[in-house]
Amino acid sequence: MFRYPPFPALSARIARAVAPLCLLIAMAPGVRAGEALTLLPAQIKSLGVETAVVGEGDPGRPGSFPGRVAVPVDQMRVVSAPVAGMVEMLAFVPGDKVRKGQVLARLASPQALELQRDALQTASQASLLTQNLKRDEQLFAEGLIAESRLQATRAAASQASAQAAERRQGLALAGASGGKVGGPLALVAPMDGVILEQSAQLGERLEAAAPIYRIARLSPLWVEIQVPRSHAEALREGSRVRIAGSGQVGKLIAIGRAIDPASQTVIIRALIAQDAERLTPGQSVAVEIALPKGNGQRIPAMALARIEGQPQVFVMTGSDAQAMRFALRPVRVLDESGERVLVEGVQGGERIAVRGISGLKAMATGVGRE
Numbered sequence: 001m002f003r004y005p006p007f008p009a010l011s012a013r014i015a016r017a018v019a020p021l022c023l024l025i026a027m028a029p030g031v032r033a034g035e036a037l038t039l040l041p042a043q044i045k046s047l048g049v050e051t052a053v054v055g056e057g058d059p060g061r062p063g064s065f066p067g068r069v070a071v072p073v074d075q076m077r078v079v080s081a082p083v084a085g086m087v088e089m090l091a092f093v094p095g096d097k098v099r100k101g102q103v104l105a106r107l108a109s110p111q112a113l114e115l116q117r118d119a120l121q122t123a124s125q126a127s128l129l130t131q132n133l134k135r136d137e138q139l140f141a142e143g144l145i146a147e148s149r150l151q152a153t154r155a156a157a158s159q160a161s162a163q164a165a166e167r168r169q170g171l172a173l174a175g176a177s178g179g180k181v182g183g184p185l186a187l188v189a190p191m192d193g194v195i196l197e198q199s200a201q202l203g204e205r206l207e208a209a210a211p212i213y214r215i216a217r218l219s220p221l222w223v224e225i226q227v228p229r230s231h232a233e234a235l236r237e238g239s240r241v242r243i244a245g246s247g248q249v250g251k252l253i254a255i256g257r258a259i260d261p262a263s264q265t266v267i268i269r270a271l272i273a274q275d276a277e278r279l280t281p282g283q284s285v286a287v288e289i290a291l292p293k294g295n296g297q298r299i300p301a302m303a304l305a306r307i308e309g310q311p312q313v314f315v316m317t318g319s320d321a322q323a324m325r326f327a328l329r330p331v332r333v334l335d336e337s338g339e340r341v342l343v344e345g346v347q348g349g350e351r352i353a354v355r356g357i358s359g360l361k362a363m364a365t366g367v368g369r370e
Helices: 007-027 041-047 110-141 147-174 229-234 357-364
Strands: 036-039 050-053 062-070 076-080 085-090 103-108 185-188 193-198 211-216 221-228 240-243 249-259 265-272 284-290 297-300 305-307 310-319 324-330 332-335 340-344 351-355
Touching: 036 041, 036 310, 036 357, 041 357, 085 110, 103 211, 110 147, 221 229, 221 240, 221 284, 229 249, 229 265, 229 332, 297 351, 305 357, 310 357, 351 357
Parallel strands: none
Antiparallel strands: 036 324, 050 351, 062 221, 062 284, 076 211, 085 103, 103 185, 193 211, 221 265, 240 249, 240 284, 249 265, 297 340, 305 310, 310 324, 310 351, 332 340
């Protein structure tokens, strides 16, 4: 049976574990921002202090931001029912590639029959009045009719031709064939692309303008990226971006002006032309953007010490065989996403503490002082 160790033994173990830290803290009088904190080799080893050079191994300082793949609006088309009717045939499903002019669906529609009938009637009327106009022009040339009659015939023929053209245009927009009455409407692909969405089912009765298919051309593609406002202000159109974990690159084409009130981010848009087919609309991706110089430095998140609510870092001010010296320096955090944070207040090439921060913080704030 498990037995708890006697209380005196447990207390002794705890005391031995915390004694070195208590000793180190007691040796530190506490420092303020800018003042030096001196650590002896024994203290450095006990606290596990490690340092790193700001900006080392991160020459371009790329920032990684969340993004979503989208289709440019001018590369999308919606195939809808031009008139009310029933879906008689569907030829494709989402994911299929289509060519411009291919029949996508057929629609049985009484309204289409009316359009065909009206088109035939207006075409016949226009043909008759055109013949009448030729006859009256001949009669007027022979002096057998008055000019007023010729003008009236000409006006009637012109009106009939315009009406016939209007009916033909309506028939073409509906996808119905002219010259005869009957047969389903054939709805064709308006462009080469891929079926993204199917909104209607076989046998379904649709109202006019009800969507049936959504088609898109999937190269190039957009990536809509969320970045903090401070970054968006420094970015410029044409900046290079890269999809993290792949070789797909693109460039910024638009920087939004509206700020999301919840996340305080701005939407920027990049165009990906290289290997865009490997991306899928709606896909979430991480996007790397080379941040302009002077827009802060990226440091490990664990290097930050928050003292009285103020983010600070321990900057090494000197080092020799006997000791290391650090100074607390306030910084301004620009971005805290991921394992690295973007801050202002340190310069590239400076050396900062990246491990043992909790012990350094305790020493700097004078915890344990009398």
